[in-house]
Structures are given as C-alpha cells and as structure tokens.
Amino acid sequence: MATMLKYEDKDLKVVGTRPIRPDGVDKVTGRARYGADVNLPGQIYGRVVRSPHAHARVLAIRTDKAEALKGVKAVVTRDDFPEMPVEYAAAGELIVNFRDVTRNMMAREKVLYDGHPVAAVAATSEAIARRAARLIEVDYEVLPHVIDPVEAMADDAPLLHEEQMTEGLDPAPEKPSNLAKVVSFAKGDVEQGFAEADLVIEREFNTKPVHQGYIEPQASIASYTEDGQVELYTATQGHFVIRAQCAKLLQMDISKIRVIPTELGGGFGGKNNVYLEPLAIVMSKKSNRPVKMTMSREDVFRSTGPTSGAHTRIKIGCRKDGRITAAEAELDFQAGAFAGSSVPMAAMCTFTRYDLDNVRVRGNDITVNRPKVAAYRAPGAPISIFGVESILDEMSRELGIDPIEIRLKNAARQGTQTYYGPTFGPIGYEETLNRARQHPHLQEKLGPDQGRGIATGFWFNIGKETTTTLNVNEDGSVTVILGTIDVAGGSRAAMAMMVAEELGIDVDKVRPQIGDTQTLGFNFVTAGSRGTFASGIAVTVAARKAIDVMRERAAQMWDVPVDGVVWEDGHARPASSNVGEFEPLSIVEIARKSGMTGGPIAGHAEITAEGAGPGFGTHIVDVEVDRRTGLVKILRYTVIQDTGKAIHPAYVEGQFQGGAVQGIGWALNEEYIYDADGRLQNPGFLDYRVPVASDVPFIGTDIVEVPNPNHPYGVRGIGEVPIIPPIAAISNAIHDAIGIRLREQPMSPPKVLKAIREASNGAG
C-alpha cells in the first residue's frame, strides 16, 4: 500500500522526550473551551423530557401547554424526525443501526429505559425550558421490563422489540426474542482438547454495567441558517462521524453540516455517538435561534451508554504442566435498549493472549431495558477476560505453577494464529511477562490479609481513515491541522513531536490544531487506540511530502537536480560534493523565499492507516482486605505494557495509570443499581462511586517497546489495554489475601463482607 510507512530504527532527538503539551497552558488557566463553554449570540436553551419508565408504550404526547408558555421557541417529539430504515455504520468500536439511532435519541413507538428521551423543548432561559419540560404530557402504557441478560433470554421475558429475530443462529429462530445476535468463533476440536486435559475448570462470572464517567457532561450548540446550513459545536471523540450521523438522521447533505469539535472533557468511548446534536439542530431550525443543550450528570448516567453488564461461563482444560488443551466461553452481554453490544470484540479477546489449538467462543447480544451500550475503553474485554484470568489463577494454584509461568507457557507470540483469523506479527506479550517476573514489586513482603494478583490483557487496536494538512509558514514555523480528535491522551503533543523529528526542527516550532469538518477530509472517531498510531502515520506522510517540496525549492535555488538535494537536521544540503558547493538552506530560508519559488509549502495526507500493532499488558496488584468491613485497599499496583514506541513517555504512563485506576474503580465499586421498577437508583457521583485520590496508591509503570513494523516510529495503540486486567488481577489478589474467590463485580465492601461471612459460616 502506497501510504504504508515501515518502521525505521534510527537515532531520535524529539521522539521519546517529555515536552509540555501544546494544549496544556489553556487547560491550566481555564481558557480551554469545552462543550458547555461555547455560547453563540441569540442562543436559547434546550432541555430533554425523559421517560420515567423502564418499558412502556408511548400512546400520546401533548405539547400544547408547553408550546403556549411564554419564552418557549421550539418543541420536538418523534413526529419531527424521519423514520430510518435498517442501515448499519461504524461509529467507533461498535456498529450502529440508524433505525435504532433515531429511536435512541427520541423514542418512537415505545420507551425502552428509564431516561429515554420522549420530547425536547427550547426556550429563552434554562428556567423556562425546565418549566416547559414539565408541561409536556405523555400517556404511557407501562409494560413489564427486564434488565438482567440471563433473565432477558428466558422464554417468558418481556420482549423489547416485537420483530427482533436472532441473527447468527442456524437454523434461524421461528419467534422473536431479546437475543439479538449470536457471534461464534471456533478453532480445532474442543471436545478432544478437554478429553486430553488433566485438569478442567468451569466457572461462571457476573459483572454489572459501569459508566465511562467522563467528568464533562455531553454538551452541544447548534445553529441552523435560513439557507439550510448547520454550524454545530459539540464535545465528541469524532466530529466527522457526528456529522455523518446528523446528516443521515436529518436527511441533509454532509457538506451542509459543519461540526466544530470543542475541547473534550473525557470520553473513553462514550462520546462516539449522537445524543443531543440532532435535537439541537432541529430545534434551531424551528426557532431560528442557536440552541444550546447540556446534559445534567443525572442525564448522563440515565441515558448515555454505560458498558454491558454480563454473565459469562468460562471453561478451560490443561495438562499437568500447565499447557492449555482447550478453552470455551459463553458470554451473555447486555446490549441495552438496542442491539449492538461489544460482545463480538469481547469474544475475540477472551483467550487471545494465549496460543491455543482448541477454542470455542459464543457471544450473545441481548436487548434489555437500560440505555444502549456505548463503547468503554477496550469495549467488553475486561468483562470477558475476568473469568479466564481467574481460572488460570486457580489452575496455577492447583498445579503448583507460578501464575506468570503458566501464562508464559501458553503465551501468544509472533506467528500465533488467533482463533478469529489473523496471525500475530511481532508482539510484546512474553516480554511483559518476563519483565513482570523480574519486577521488584514481586519482592515486596505481604502481611496478614494481604495478597497479590496477576492478570493480563490484549487489545486489537485499529487505524482507519485519517487526514492531515501540514503548512510550513512563511517564517519556517509549522502548523499541523489534525482531523483525529485528541481525546485527552496528548496526541497533539505526539503529533508535534513526530513532525519536529521529521523536519529536524524544535518541537515548539510546530503548532498542532484540530480542524473542523470543513477543513479536512473524513477522519474516523478516536477509538480503538488509533489516535497516535494513525495520525502519526498521516503527519509523517505529510511532513515527508513537505520535505520533498522544500528539496525541490532548494534545487531550484541552486539550479541542480532535485536528486542532488537531501534533507538533514532541518536543512536542505547537497547530496554530495559532486552536486556542488552550497551552504545548507534552513527551513526558515526556504520558507521565506517560498513566494518566489513556487508558492506556499505544504504537505497533506489522506490515508487509511493499516497495520495497527496489537497491544498486550501484564498487571501486578497487592491488596489488603479488611475482614471487619469488607473494604479492599490497593497497596501497590504495577502496569507493564508493550507500547511499540512511547512518543511522549509521560503521557504513555498517564494512559497506563488512568486506565488502571478506571479498572480499579470497575473492580471495587462501580455499578448501576436499578430498583424493582427498573429505575436507576444511583445516577450521581455520590452513589456511583468512581475512584478518588485517596482510594489509590501511586501506579507503577514499566514501558516495553517492541516496535510495530507498520509505523514509522513503531507505535502501537496503548489507551485501552490498561483497563483490561484490573478486575481479574484484583479478584486474584483478594483470593491470595483471604482465600475467597470472588466471581462477581463489583468487589465492594458489602459484597466482600458477605462472601467472608458465607465462607466462615460454611467452615463453622
């Protein structure tokens, strides 16, 4: 492929250093503008009316009283949006179906979860919008609901979608059910493999839905003009995908919608899809005013995607020496109100850290009465590997094999063929395990009720459509316009560093900027840990094109063939003394004269990045369990992960630490709690408890660098792997501490205490 740049092992001046991020000063001074910080002249305020029921038929919606209220400028309901046929599109790591997207942003026949939008109003003040929202009358026929994925598959379960026939079953089912889709992967002969095993362990595991928990609630402001153009500011991980979804849902030309991405206050997969945007656009059209909409924290919890809650059954067989002979998994994943959970990816990740001959995995995608799942950092993988890493821990104890050894014995390596198809190129899994084996963390002595756990994770990583424009300004400084959102991890810093490295100039001479949808061609959303990988290739391509232009300009100035000019350390130089004696021309000198030598200098890239390097990590955790309260305290935590190449090591560490702490929260505290009527009971940060600074210790990091051959600097995606191992690692550590194996998440104080009491009752 023409755009593919191979890895080059070379001396680096900028890549691998730790400069201050280009968006940093704006963020420490309060200048950075996030979704809710944008205001437009004449703006009015939108508010969503949400279902109080988990499942109900919408019989009638009366808006006349709200519309009559002074100050109300627009009201929208299902009648304001066109019906959408079944049509699928990629939106981040999950696939969306437009028939469902339109129903999720505004209920049509039925409301399917507590918080489901049924109407929206826009008024001249927030207070009037609140009052108007209360004046909207909706007649519901309340229906029985179901939230648990296993209960939802029962024959007599309340049915969310009367037409939904399971995909992926042979023979095809004869009646509709909540089982939307079955995905299956198989390799080898699982029965034969289990027959050859000396030890077979089969267990069941349960996890609850958890939310991405970004601190910035969704916020958008839309302005629709008389000639049918839209200006939309929104906080998103992918403004081109938001544009495409709005255009499809509102039947507009893509070119008429300009999406300007604001600074993003966290997303973690949860800001890949539309929620407020189409409502704001239509209400702007109706009112002829810009419409600003922000979610409350309660709105965020009740109506934006948490990840799946799940039930999994995992079975593994191995020989006495620890070598796995067969592995099998069945994964039941909540999709939420509409089909399309992360179960396909969870299924592909379940055993992929291991080189196995006999594997069978089935994933069930199940519709239930809670918000539609959105991606959450390595969607599904932390759930599906929980059971696998737990059983491996059990096996290592049963067989007297060290937990790192048993993983090394089965480790995937270069040449291992995955059970879903591809064969791995160079990967760093074994290296992370070998580093773990040598790590000083393992020498730390443990006290009473303290224990240590180990678990590992894998994520695919992706590339996809990416564009960039690099302008060499007339003074030799450089502006890089990026179309792939910096979702927080610091990809703008990494892009500036790679450009500086290529051009041979100081990093502070390069200014990266995210462009809006009218300035660049399509970019996929920042998902699949693609940002630094894919955009890194694009900026390298663009920089090399700009260098070619500058070599031509130098050749012209010296009147020599372009082949006679090389680019070194920010200067054009004669390739050899045969070319002639010329003083090197700096980027500044060439740029200054660009008007006379052919015009402004730029480099572009419009690519589909391919060859993302798979990521692997090994985590070690020490915990202490308080037997009186059930509180699990994290004493020490170490993340070891292959990055391919750390462009900016401080922000790689930041990904490791942030991902691990999200995983710690998932393991120990976070869960959606529903009452008997299917209403979410903890839609706030007081009762949905994400980790705070005093909950966690310093998170140790160890960066492994096995270069990805398909990236000029060897980069692999890194953002997602760190959230995968913590649930399993912490469960294993709790077992090591108190001898009780927890197979349900969260391992919160009441649940740990209950398990301790049950164990002592059983013993007594």
Place this chain on the structure above:
Amino acid sequence: MMARYHVTTTVNGDEVDFLCESDQTLLSVLRDELVMTGTKEGCGTGDCGACSVTVDGRLMCSCLVLGVEVDGKEVETIEGMADGEALHPLQQKFLEHAALQCGICTPGLLVASRALLERNPDPTETEIRYWLAGNLCRCTGYHKIVEAVADAAREMREV
C-alpha cells in the same frame, strides 16, 4: 420574569457586580453572567469538585453556593491563579509533570491544591490525596497530580 438581585462582590481582586435570580448558583453566575467559563460543571451536586473556587479563602464547590451569598465577599477562580504572564507554580508543575489529560477537572484541582498549600505548605502524600479526594479526575489515576502538587509545594517552600 423572576426578580433579580443585585450583588456586588470581588472576583480575582476585581470589583464586579451582577444580577442573579435567588436560586442561581455561584457556578451559574460565574459561567453565565460573568462569562468566566474556567470554572467547570461536572455534576451540579457537589460531588466532583470541577467547580471548585474559594470564597474568602475557603474552598468550596461553587455549584453549592448561591450567587446572592457572595455579596461583599472575595471570590477566587482559576482565571485569577496566574500572575500576569507568570503561571502559578502549581500550574507550571501540572504542565511539567503531565498531571492533566482532558483537563476538565484541572481548574478545580488547581484551585483545591492552592487552598491546600496555603494551609499546609509541606503536605505528605496522604494529606494531598485526602485533601483532593473531593476532586474527581477520570483520566490520570491521580498519580501525576499528586506528584505535581508535592513538587510545587517543595518549590514554593524554597522561594
């Protein structure tokens, strides 16, 4: 139209006045009336700390304070933290230690950290962690934030 109250106060050393409704929070006044959007709203219920400000030197969530309550008081926000072109040592150390990612929690964390160092110029790691326990950060895992605060404290003690 609800009656609006006239409030006179000091924000970052500047005398300002504004009109607000009786139930309008200080957060809403700062963001919507004074257009100082550096103070962020993450929850509106005092659980996340993104809206942290000080009122007469006391750290609070501006979403839990009414606009009318700050009449005659001194409010300090993130916008007043740097001294002209010179960043506050905490701001500088957050940058140097890579103690921010998405940055939505950063203004609140900086305001809270400054309030800590004014009371305790030499905090232990535990003291930093417990003081900042009211400020949620979902990106960093807190590691580099705690390091940055400790480093800023060290530097400020030396001056």
